[in-house]
Amino acid sequence: MASRTFDFTDRIAKGIPSPPKAGSAGGRVKYDFTTAFPDPDSFPADGLLEALGQALKAEGKDLVYYPHPQGHPVMREFLAEKLARERGMKVSPDQIILTTGSGQAVARYVELLTDPGDTILLEKFSYSGTMGIMRRHGAKLVGMEMDSEGILPEALDETLNDLEAKGVRAKFIYTIPTFQNPTGADMGLQRRQDVLAVSQKHGVPIFEDDCYADLRFAGESLPAIQSLDDEGSVLYCGSFSKIVAPGMRLGFMAAPQPVIESVKAIHLGATPSQFSVLATLYYLRDHLDEHVQELRDIFRAKKDTAVAAVGEHMGSRVECSNPDGGLYLWVKLPEGANTAAVLSKARERQMGYGPGTNFSPGQDAYNYLRLCYGHLTHETIREGIARIARFFEEEGLLK
Numbered sequence: 462m463a464s465r466t467f468d469f470t471d472r473i474a475k476g477i478p479s480p481p482k483a484g485s486a487g488g489r490v491k492y493d494f495t496t497a498f499p500d501p502d503s504f505p506a507d508g509l510l511e512a513l514g515q516a517l518k519a520e521g522k523d524l525v526y527y528p529h530p531q532g533h534p535v536m537r538e539f540l541a542e543k544l545a546r547e548r549g550m551k552v553s554p555d556q557i558i559l560t561t562g563s564g565q566a567v568a569r570y571v572e573l574l575t576d577p578g579d580t581i582l583l584e585k586f587s588y589s590g591t592m593g594i595m596r597r598h599g600a601k602l603v604g605m606e607m608d609s610e611g612i613l614p615e616a617l618d619e620t621l622n623d624l625e626a627k628g629v630r631a632k633f634i635y636t637i638p639t640f641q642n643p644t645g646a647d648m649g650l651q652r653r654q655d656v657l658a659v660s661q662k663h664g665v666p667i668f669e670d671d672c673y674a675d676l677r678f679a680g681e682s683l684p685a686i687q688s689l690d691d692e693g694s695v696l697y698c699g700s701f702s703k704i705v706a707p708g709m710r711l712g713f714m715a716a717p718q719p720v721i722e723s724v725k726a727i728h729l730g731a732t733p734s735q736f737s738v739l740a741t742l743y744y745l746r747d748h749l750d751e752h753v754q755e756l757r758d759i760f761r762a763k764k765d766t767a768v769a770a771v772g773e774h775m776g777s778r779v780e781c782s783n784p785d786g787g788l789y790l791w792v793k794l795p796e797g798a799n800t801a802a803v804l805s806k807a808r809e810r811q812m813g814y815g816p817g818t819n820f821s822p823g824q825d826a827y828n829y830l831r832l833c834y835g836h837l838t839h840e841t842i843r844e845g846i847a848r849i850a851r852f853f854e855e856e857g858l859l860k
């Protein structure tokens with residue numbers, strides 16, 4: 462056999478992003494605040510194993526068939542009921558498609574809706590994964606001004622007016638209304654109604670990414686924007702990553718029937734593993750409320766520890782969010798700081814965080830960082846934040 466290596470460089474399709482630079486992601490480090498992993502000790506391994514055993518006894522033989530193209534029908538019934546009860550949504554199981562996490566749901570919606578050159582509106586700071594997918598489809602991203610309740614309706618209206626004056630019809634609005642990634646912003650009811658009203662006035666649909674809705678540890682639960690919509694103009698997705706584990710790779714999309722039919726055309730053969738679906742379904746059918754309550758208690762306590770540590774070690778030199786749910790703190794350092802520029806060095810010293818540039822449509826939020834506290838112990842959170850603060854001082858980011 463010849464030992465030459467075929468060079469695929471000129472065969473790789475245009476639009477495939479270059480591989481990540483060394484140091485930007487890489488392996489895990491000791492004080493790793495980079496990614497929103499949940500708490501490892503809360504992972505219900507025994508419960509899932511027992512649930513999978515029960516499920517395989519009851520319906521294991523069905524695994525010789527390919528799953529339903531929209532995913533396991535009983536799981537979709539479970540979801541339709543959960544969404545009605547907890548998010549005020551009226552969707553039938555036929556309007557749901559199971560996906561391998563909400564990341565795949567995001568990819569499907571973006572693929573379905575985006576032509577190169579399209580304009581998409583989103584929060585001024587947003588989820589890096591979604592923005593990466595949008596960029597790959599050639600979209601222009603326009604960030605909306607926001608506050609602790611998310612997108613400002615006036616800013617949305619003004620931007621849509623400006624675009625219309627230039628003959629541009631925005632394709633859709635992407636929003637994470639509940640415990641927004643990365644800011645933790647939580648859209649109040651009035652704000653949800655106002656944002657929806659502006660979108661309807663301009664005839665621009667909303668894509669609501671609600672993957673943190675289960676993780677509320679303070680304040681009252683708010684209905685999904687989708688539930689307030691009477692025009693069928695809101696597309697929705699959610700995830701089991703945050704309440705079971707990302708390793709399960711399980712999420713879903715919920716949308717009006719014609720959209721679901723179009724998604725089915727691009728989702729062929731892509732339904733999640735029945736093992737994951739069955740274990741999750743049989744486990745959550747019996748344990749949903751107690752398990753989610755346990756997670757909320759864990760994350761509330763860790764968030765308090767993280768907020769206290771930022772206060773102690775960075776103090777009034779920074780502005781730090783204090784969200785009522787979710788898995789992140791969003792920290793603003795003084796102007797002139799550049800958290801991306803020192804990330805490789807931080808990782809060499811076993812510290813990881815999300816640099817602000819990852820979360821801004823213009824990739825320019827240099828003086829921000831996102832800290833995920835979900836999977837670290839209280840001690841590691843305290844020690845890690847103290848180390849990051851010291852490191853920023855040494856590097857001149859915090860004076």
Ligand SMILES: Cc1ncc(COP(=O)(O)O)c(C=O)c1O
Nearest residue numbers: 562563564588642700702707712
């Ligand atoms: C807003 C948002 N959407 C989607 C995802 C993708 O998550 P998953 O595919 O694990 O459900 C994430 C992950 O953190 C996220 O923050």
